Amino acid sequence: MPRLVASDVARTLRERIMSGDWADRRVPPERALAAELGVARNTVRRAMRLLSADGAITRHVGRGTFVVTAPPAGPDVDGTDDLAGTIARMEGASPADIMEIRLLLEPAAAAFAATDASIGDLAAVEAAHREAVAADDMPGFETWDAEFHHRIFACARNELLREFHALVRVLRNRAPWFDMKKRSFSETRRLAYCQEHGAILAALLDRDPEGARGAMHAHLKTVETNILRR
Numbered sequence: 001m002p003r004l005v006a007s008d009v010a011r012t013l014r015e016r017i018m019s020g021d022w023a024d025r026r027v028p029p030e031r032a033l034a035a036e037l038g039v040a041r042n043t044v045r046r047a048m049r050l051l052s053a054d055g056a057i058t059r060h061v062g063r064g065t066f067v068v069t070a071p072p073a074g075p076d077v078d079g080t081d082d083l084a085g086t087i088a089r090m091e092g093a094s095p096a097d098i099m100e101i102r103l104l105l106e107p108a109a110a111a112f113a114a115t116d117a118s119i120g121d122l123a124a125v126e127a128a129h130r131e132a133v134a135a136d137d138m139p140g141f142e143t144w145d146a147e148f149h150h151r152i153f154a155c156a157r158n159e160l161l162r163e164f165h166a167l168v169r170v171l172r173n174r175a176p177w178f179d180m181k182k183r184s185f186s187e188t189r190r191l192a193y194c195q196e197h198g199a200i201l202a203a204l205l206d207r208d209p210e211g212a213r214g215a216m217h218a219h220l221k222t223v224e225t226n227i228l229r230r
Helices: 008-019 028-037 041-056 084-092 095-116 121-136 138-155 159-172 175-184 185-203 209-228
Strands: 057-059 064-067
Touching: 008 028, 008 041, 028 041, 028 084, 041 057, 057 175, 095 138, 095 185, 095 209, 121 138, 121 185, 138 159, 138 185, 175 209
Parallel strands: none
Antiparallel strands: 057 064
């Protein structure tokens, strides 16, 4: 029997994924697959890397390897990846990646909100700010901090932008981001965040898009420094 190489193993595993062999989405351990296929474990490991690069599987340290989609989608006719697979792969985004996306999206959302928000929208942002100021512990502040930002996106009246933020918000609630924020939390920083939120809110109430954009960018750079220690 010809010796299997990593690409052959990857092809075999991809066929098994497409046939629905692992309906529970969990892929067997490398050791078990190596014994089953009669190859070295490092060959299976290289095959897994190929599948991971293709978006067919996702690997979580301490939890195992999982099928992203069954069957995994290759490029669509226009060359784009399957949306579900793309979203699943985003689960592994690092806090630094998330922060960079926030710096791209949130200043723009604040600028849109300054011109497009209704009086009721701005009242909702102001209410979230008051709750964040009144919070006396990290979980309470984190809840209203996230809500403050969420309501600004709602003000922007751009559905796609709002959905992008909803996805980022899900990623921010995952353990790596929350744990880093918890470690960096202090009352001094909470008060600084509230002061910066106040500057954002003031620009929104003044209907000043560039002021809102700048205040949001400044706030996120503070968050970046505190959480990522940059």
